[in-house]
Amino acid sequence: MQLNRKIPIAIEQYLLNWIIVLLMVLLYAPLLIHWYDGWLNKNIGIEHEYFSHGLIGLPFAAYIVWTKRQQWKELPNMNHPLGLVLLVIASIFYWSGLGDLVNLSFPLMLTGLCIHFKGISGLKLMGIALIFVLLATPNHLPYLIEPFALPLQKFIAQVAGFVLTQFNLDVSVEQIYLFVNDQIVEVAPHCAGLKMLFTSLYVGLMLLYWTGLLANRNLSIFFLVSAALISIVANIIRNTLLALFHGTGQNGLFSWLHEGWGGDLYSACMLGLLVVLINGLQHYTAIDSES
Structure with missing residues (x-):
């Protein structure tokens, strides 16, 4: 029964x-x-794309x-x-x-x-x-955060301006605006790297879980902080290149890196650095456990 x-x-x-x-x-x-x-088609609001x-x-x-x-x-x-x-x-x-x-x-x-x-x-x-x-x-959380990104926008503009002056270009910086050869480039809120930062931290969390390192609190914090720094540096380099391309009249390269598949390729290469870093941490933990 x-x-x-x-x-x-x-x-x-x-x-x-x-x-x-x-x-x-x-x-x-x-x-x-x-x-x-x-x-996939990027046919929706910027805030939505932050979660791609x-x-x-x-x-x-x-x-x-x-x-x-x-x-x-x-x-x-x-x-x-x-x-x-x-x-x-x-x-x-x-x-x-x-x-x-x-x-x-x-x-x-x-x-x-x-x-x-x-x-x-x-x-x-x-x-x-x-x-x-x-x-x-x-x-809409990114939309709420964007107003607080102004210091980061100014920092990116200042660093990009400093780098470009090393190549003897006529560059001046005003707040979040770069003037390169009288061509203006704005480091807009969505260009401050928040999307890349969100993606880096998210993928970093995935890698930590996949490798089992998420259980190690200290290594997890170190890795996520490193991922954030890599994202910020990569975004500064990207904005510097965009200002260079726009200021020197290379509109094709500017569009390719800003709106075309070049931007996706650049982001993929940056995320590849996270894979290299996590592999290094795995190697470190393996050696540490053997000693």
Whole structure:
């Protein structure tokens, strides 16, 4: 009798899981397609593009969930009330029609489902995957941060101006404006490197998790700080090149690096430096553990 009772329960759980998956697809597939279309075609607001690291971040989060599926099954089912609260809030956000709230409803809904079915243990198990989803969710936080980037914009302009004067170019700097051979170049807020900084820290977190170094607090802090410094230096070099190209009339190179695939190539090379750095840290930890 017990066996006969367990079989229907298993079937009910199986059907419930697929119903939830189907509902999530129906609700959020259009939203995710909208995100990816904006990231790939750059046909959406600048603030949205700040989260283009989600192109690789969301699949990576899905991969983490897949690798932990057996551990998830082994957790006892536990209907935690906090999960239901988050599901209600996520639903309100989704149906509000407000861009940021609709976007944020996605990680909130996933978090609510984890807590509702597996309690706090489920949240801890899937916590890192949920963090990757949250940090890839487009919102207007960069827009709120941009006004505070003015000191960084001025610093970039000053350094770029100093470098260009070493090549005997006629350069003057006023606040965030570079005048190169009477051609004006503005270090705008979205040129201050915030997008590159966000991407560097996000990819850095992915690399730390992938290599297992995330468990080492000191190395993780060192790596993320190094990633931020690499991003800032790389952005200064990029802005210097842009000012050089624009000031010397090389409009083709300017467009290639500023709006074309050259900018993507430059960012990819910078992220490649993070891979080199993480490999160096892995080698260091291996030697340290052997000694």
